[in-house]
Amino acid sequence: MHTLKQIAPGLIMIFVSLLFLSQAITMEKASIFDPAGGSFLPALIALIMIVAGLTVVFQEIRKVKFTSNLNASENDKEDTEDKLTFKEYKLILIYFLLILIYVGVLSIVTFFPATLLFLLLSMVYLRNVSLKVNILVSIGSVVIIYLLFSQVFQIIFP
Structure with missing residues (x-):
């Protein structure tokens, strides 16, 4: 067992x-x-x-x-x-709920704004980084995702 x-x-x-x-x-x-x-x-x-x-x-x-x-x-x-401690379980559960909210928001808002918001909230929740670094990394990630998948692989996002 x-x-x-x-x-x-x-x-x-x-x-x-x-x-x-x-x-x-x-x-x-x-x-x-x-x-x-x-x-x-x-x-x-x-x-x-x-x-x-x-x-x-x-x-x-x-x-x-x-x-x-x-x-x-x-x-x-x-x-x-x-x-795991209760605090660690709580961290995991809240982040899982954040992912479910992100998936739900995808049906309302397009991929890129929803992903940008998800990345911003994820970085704030999981790590205490500065707001400037958070915004730069989130925007950079969304731009790289866009360029790689939309322009190189020519995948259409919802």
Whole structure:
């Protein structure tokens, strides 16, 4: 049971990735092998997430095998170090809600203003950087995203 709890994040990532991949494959009039197609990028991201999930699972299994060779007192010490505090759970939950709000705002506002606002809020929430650096990095990121995907890859944003 303890091993399942440790590999759960990797398994969840693999499950979600398979859902994304299935949705990318079933898109009408789009081939996952055509870089200009609408399902290529989601399929590519899903495959990368699957590899990352498998990596997490194998690393955790290897770690469990390694720690099983240690004595019980060392295992107890490691277990207390790996536990998240309520404050850390709260940080993760609030950021997850921020992501859900961003996804919801995407249906109301276009991609670039929503992404700029999301990046600004994310940087304020996750790191206490100066407002000037926050604004410059957020605008720079949106400009790079625009130039790379709209101009180079010719992907149309919503």
